[in-house]
Amino acid sequence: MPKMRRTFLIALGILLIGANLRIPISMIPPMLPELKAAIGLQPALAGLLTTIPLIMFALASPIMGHLGGKHSNERVLLVALLILSVGSYLRVLPSVGALIGGTILVGIGIAGGNVLLPAIIKDQFPNSVAAKTTMYTSAQMLLAAFGTGTAGILAKQAGPFSAMGIFSLIGIAGLLVWLFAMPGMRQKLTKTTHTETATSGPTRSVWKSPLAWVIMIFFGMQSILYYTLMTWLPSLWQAAGFSVTAAGSLTTVFMLGGLPASLLVPSIAERRHGLSILNAAVFGGFFIGAASLLLGNTNYAFNFVMSLLMGLASGASFSLAVVFFQKRTDHAADTARLSGMAQAGGYVLAAIGPVGIGIVEQATHSWTLLIYLTLLITLLIGIAGVLVIRKRSIFD
Numbered sequence: 526m527p528k529m530r531r532t533f534l535i536a537l538g539i540l541l542i543g544a545n546l547r548i549p550i551s552m553i554p555p556m557l558p559e560l561k562a563a564i565g566l567q568p569a570l571a572g573l574l575t576t577i578p579l580i581m582f583a584l585a586s587p588i589m590g591h592l593g594g595k596h597s598n599e600r601v602l603l604v605a606l607l608i609l610s611v612g613s614y615l616r617v618l619p620s621v622g623a624l625i626g627g628t629i630l631v632g633i634g635i636a637g638g639n640v641l642l643p644a645i646i647k648d649q650f651p652n653s654v655a656a657k658t659t660m661y662t663s664a665q666m667l668l669a670a671f672g673t674g675t676a677g678i679l680a681k682q683a684g685p686f687s688a689m690g691i692f693s694l695i696g697i698a699g700l701l702v703w704l705f706a707m708p709g710m711r712q713k714l715t716k717t718t719h720t721e722t723a724t725s726g727p728t729r730s731v732w733k734s735p736l737a738w739v740i741m742i743f744f745g746m747q748s749i750l751y752y753t754l755m756t757w758l759p760s761l762w763q764a765a766g767f768s769v770t771a772a773g774s775l776t777t778v779f780m781l782g783g784l785p786a787s788l789l790v791p792s793i794a795e796r797r798h799g800l801s802i803l804n805a806a807v808f809g810g811f812f813i814g815a816a817s818l819l820l821g822n823t824n825y826a827f828n829f830v831m832s833l834l835m836g837l838a839s840g841a842s843f844s845l846a847v848v849f850f851q852k853r854t855d856h857a858a859d860t861a862r863l864s865g866m867a868q869a870g871g872y873v874l875a876a877i878g879p880v881g882i883g884i885v886e887q888a889t890h891s892w893t894l895l896i897y898l899t900l901l902i903t904l905l906i907g908i909a910g911v912l913v914i915r916k917r918s919i920f921d
Contacts, residue, residue, distance in 0.1 A: 531709030535649055536657065538706045541699035542606065542638050543661030547669035549613060549631045550578050551780075552692050555677030559685040564621055574628055576880065579752065581632025582639060582872035589640040590865020594858040598641045598648065599710050605637020606700040613693035617686045634696075640864045643850045648857035649710060655791035658851070662787040662844050668695070670780045731862045734919040736912070740849050740863065743909040745871035746902045747842035749878040750811065753895070754779060754835065756879040761892040766823045775825075775832045782836015783843065790844035794852070803845050804910035808903055810838025815899040818892075842906060853919050863919060 553574045560566045592601045612630025615623050646657045672692060679688040731737040758779060762772035793799045814835035822828065850867065854860040882895050 531706070534702060534706035534709060536660070538699060538703040539642060539646065539657055539661050540664050541695065541702055542602070542642060543664040544668040545606075545609065545696045545699050546635055546638050546642075546661075546665045548672040548692060548695065549609070549635065550575060551669040552672035552676035552689070555673060556680040556685045556688060559677075559680040560624070563685055564619055564624070566621060566624070570621060570625070572880075573625070575756075576876055577625070577628045578632035578635060579872045579876035581629060582636045583869050583876065585633045585636035586640050586868035586872065587865040589637045590862040593641050593644060593861040593865075598644045598857060598861050599707060602637050602641045602645065603700075603703055603707060605634045605641070606696070606703055607634075608637070609634025610693070610696045610700050613696050614690065617690045617693070619686055636868070639868055641861055643847050643864050644857040644861035647851050647854075647860050654851055655795050658791040658844070658847055659788055662791075662840075662847060663784060666780075666783045666787050666840060670777065670784070673780060674777065729859070729920055731859065731866050731919060736853065736916050736919045736921070737863055737866055739909050739912045740846070740853065740919070741867040741870040743842075743849065743906060743913060744846040744867040745874040746906045746909065747807075747839070747846060748871040748875035750899060750902055750906075751839050751843065752875045753878040753882055754839070754899070757882055757886070757892070757895060758832070760886075761818070761895065762828065764892055765821065767825070767828075771825060775828055778829055778832040779836040779839070782833045783840020786837045786840030787844045790841050791848060794845070794848045800845070800848070800852075800910075800914045803841060804907065804914060807838050807842045807845060807910065808907035810834045810841070811903040811906070812900060814838065815896055815903065818896045845910070849913050853913060853916065855918055855920070859919070 557566070557571050557574075561571065589601060589605065608630050612627040612632075612634055614627070615630060616627030618624075618627075642661055643658070646661070647654055650657045676688060676692070679691065683691070755776065759769075759772040759776045762775055763769060767775070790803055793803055796802075814831045817827070817831045846867070850860050850864045854863050882898070885894050886892060
């Protein structure tokens with residue numbers, strides 16, 4: 526396969542796969558009213574539709590990292606994409622069982638992309654890691670916001686199952702492109718694997734590395750903040766006196782705020798002191814934005830700026846975690862294993878956070894705890910980031 530065609534196919538595959546890593550989850554909440562009307566979905570099960578993928582991320586991430594190191598990241602990702610596509614179209618069947626079963630498969634498939642893409646980028650594009658990482662994280666965040674903004678409208682016009690089928694075409698496109706790109710990757714894969722085997726020695730367990738645990742804490746803390754804030758910020762702003770529309774638009778600003786950060790983080794990380802600057806920006810954005818909520822200010826413009834600030838911090842923290850996976854490992858196999866380990870622990874926290882905060886709010890009728898929890902987690906993110914930046918590798 527010509528080099529230019531091979532590079533184009535792999536890059537296009539990375540772009541399409543990145544686009545599929547959040548939209549299958551973010552499109553569901555706006556469709557819930559239509560799903561309840563269509564199949565009688567109960568409120569408890571409706572909440573599970575966004576929690577199940579996070580649980581699957583936690584369970585499947587270390588397995589994906591292990592399988593990637595054993596059978597090649599590229600081949601395992603192909604299987605994960607197939608699982609994602611099957612799960613996506615299983616959800617199109619108008620039954621609660623198919624919806625839940627499909628969501629389980631979707632979570633497993635997305636876990637493969639979450640874990641393996643950073644390692645594949647490091648392996649296939651060692652000279653343009655920052656550019657390719659920017660490409661996939663930006664597609665991930667942009668399509669997630671697009672899904673949230675349009676899924677409800679499309680579900681009302683065409684029905685929720687038709688809407689899910691339309692959005693799932695992106696997954697089919699990613700699967701087909703990756704399948705066609707595979708022959709161009711195998712030759713390079715063989716050479717890289719041989720080189721890695723010759724230079725890295727026996728396989729080392731990332732679970733025994735103290736720095737890997739710190740990176741897991743960093744990833745976990747930023748995950749719990751993203752999913753908790755995404756879930757409860759609308760309710761917090763409504764409780765403060767904003768209308769449903771205004772609260773929803775402020776939450777959309779939070780979600781879209783991550784996009785410019787994902788574009789800038791990988792390139793800034795390559796500069797001198799870039800990692801330290803990014804870590805300080807993440808800490809400052811979350812801390813200032815969350816602390817401002819304690820003021821009880823109901824000015825829309827003020828809350829718009831604070832929501833944007835927290836959104837920028839959220840996008841930057843996720844992209845910075847991906848950069849840590851790549852920069853604190855020496856080989857793609859270790860990158861995949863570290864990514865799997867960090868995401869396993871991180872998504873357990875992400876799944877617990879929104880539910881736990883909801884229970885506490887119901888008991889106390891106050892969102893103050895959410896704000897103080899955000900400030901505490903922000904402090905832990907900042908400390909973990911400093912510890913990671915001070916080391917060269919998880920195996921130092």
